[in-house]
Amino acid sequence: MSGSWGKMTAVMWATLVIALLLSVAPMPEHLEIGRPLWLALVLTFWAINYPHQVGLLTAWGLGLAQDILYGTLFGQHALALVLVVFLVVTLQQRLKLFPLWQQSCALLVIYGLAQLVLLWLSTLSGMRPEIGYYAVPVLVSCLLWPWLYLLLSNVKRL
Structure with a gap:
């Protein structure tokens, strides 16, 4: 039991690190607006399946790492990811019953609420971001969710 749990923890952290790296990986400029919310997606998967292991502290730490990688206001992405994980863990029992769509x-x-918080914080810090840079990633991430869920479910079984 202990060995399989250690393996699952390693897989969980490996996927979270990969998601963190994908969130800053270079993309063509015209596709940058549609970059999925990789870290939020992977955190959501693990929070649905293992809500006692992936919680607010994990989201906060990874959000601070994302803030450092993006060079944004310290705590901005951390707050958004904590909001995502809080809502997912709160709705976890219901979400597990829903079909993927x-x-x-x-x-x-x-994700729309989390991006709204990011937009609000960016505006408060004096930047004038375009709303499209916050809305399009939400749509792309939600279209990507069923495929990522199936992929991570298969990775989880290994």
Whole structure:
């Protein structure tokens, strides 16, 4: 039991680190607006399946790492990821019962709220970001959710 749990923890952290790296990986400029919310997606998967292991502290730490990688206001992404994980863990029992397309619809609202917080914080810090840079990643992430869920479910079984 202990060995399989250690393996699962290693897989969980490996996927979270990969998601963190994907969130800053170079993309063509015209595709940058549609970059999925990789870290939020992977955190959501693990929070749905293992809510007692992936919680607010994990989201906060990874959000601070994302703030450092992006060079944004310290704590900005951390606050958004904590909001995502809080809502996902709160709704975890319901989300597990939903089919994947309904999960995507619920995540559209959750990620939209998180991006709204990021937009609000960016505006308060004096930047004038375009709303498209916050709305399009939410749509792309929700379209990507069923495929990522199936992929991570298969990785989890290994």
